[in-house]
Amino acid sequence: MKKLFERPDDRDAVEADCWKLLHHAVEANDCGWRLPVLATVDNGACRQRIVVLRSVDAATRTILAHTDIRSAKVSALKNGATASWLFYDASLKVQMQFVGHTQIHHHDRLSQQLWDQQPLSSLRGYLAPLPPGTRCETAEVNLPANVRDRVPDATELAAAKQNFAAISCVASSIEWLLLRPSGNLRLKVRYDADGSRTIDWLAP
Numbered sequence: 001m002k003k004l005f006e007r008p009d010d011r012d013a014v015e016a017d018c019w020k021l022l023h024h025a026v027e028a029n030d031c032g033w034r035l036p037v038l039a040t041v042d043n044g045a046c047r048q049r050i051v052v053l054r055s056v057d058a059a060t061r062t063i064l065a066h067t068d069i070r071s072a073k074v075s076a077l078k079n080g081a082t083a084s085w086l087f088y089d090a091s092l093k094v095q096m097q098f099v100g101h102t103q104i105h106h107h108d109r110l111s112q113q114l115w116d117q118q119p120l121s122s123l124r125g126y127l128a129p130l131p132p133g134t135r136c137e138t139a140e141v142n143l144p145a146n147v148r149d150r151v152p153d154a155t156e157l158a159a160a161k162q163n164f165a166a167i168s169c170v171a172s173s174i175e176w177l178l179l180r181p182s183g184n185l186r187l188k189v190r191y192d193a194d195g196s197r198t199i200d201w202l203a204p
């Protein structure tokens with residue numbers, strides 16, 4: 001991977017490198033940006049959790065994660081609510097706060113396509129009999145007993161598809177922070193509905 005953020009004083013280069021790093025993170029297990037913290041607000045209560053960054057489309061400024069349709073984050077993201085995603089890469093010392101409008105994909109063409117592309121091993125969790133977050137009397141792995149020690153086959157997984165969903169999020173802003181010994185740098189990009197963007201330096 002070509003080095004990123006080598007021109008940290010160039011606002012356009014910084015923005016472009018943010019999208020390059022997001023792209024890279026989808027495939028790179030060792031990249032910190034692969035596991036962002038997704039924050040939502042539900043009835044005034046803020047909640048955060050780690051998710052896996054699954055896809056990135058710089059042209060439409062969209063990022064995407066997979067989840068269980070029964071999870072609390074989905075209820076918090078009804079009706080196109082905004083979400084904030086926090087990324088940090090310790091090797092580059094770069095933080096990014098990504099804010100945007102979300103859409104839940106469930107039983108639609110995109111969710112079907114994503115489901116078909118996943119290795120069977122990453123779909124087992126969607127067989128969970130209990131909705132995530134259900135209170136349990138004893139320690140509970142929330143998997144059917146017959147698949148606890150193995151990867152289910154495609155037939156067994158058919159029942160899990162109803163629980164599978166994707167959260168897509170179109171950026172309304174990204175905020176970048178670079179930590180460096182000679183002084184930190186901070187920049188905010190705002191994306192407007194008409195496709196234009198504004199980039200401002202901020203005091204770190």
Ligand SMILES: Cc1cc2nc3c(=O)[nH]c(=O)nc-3n(C[C@H](O)[C@H](O)[C@H](O)COP(=O)(O)O)c2cc1C
Binds near residue numbers: 066067073074
């Ligand atoms: C490394 C890691 C990766 C995770 N990836 C996902 C993910 O891609 N999607 C997801 O829904 N939950 C993922 N989780 C679990 C969430 O952090 C969270 O516990 C779960 O989704 C329930 O969140 P909620 O009740 O706030 O909806 C991951 C957790 C860890 C530690």
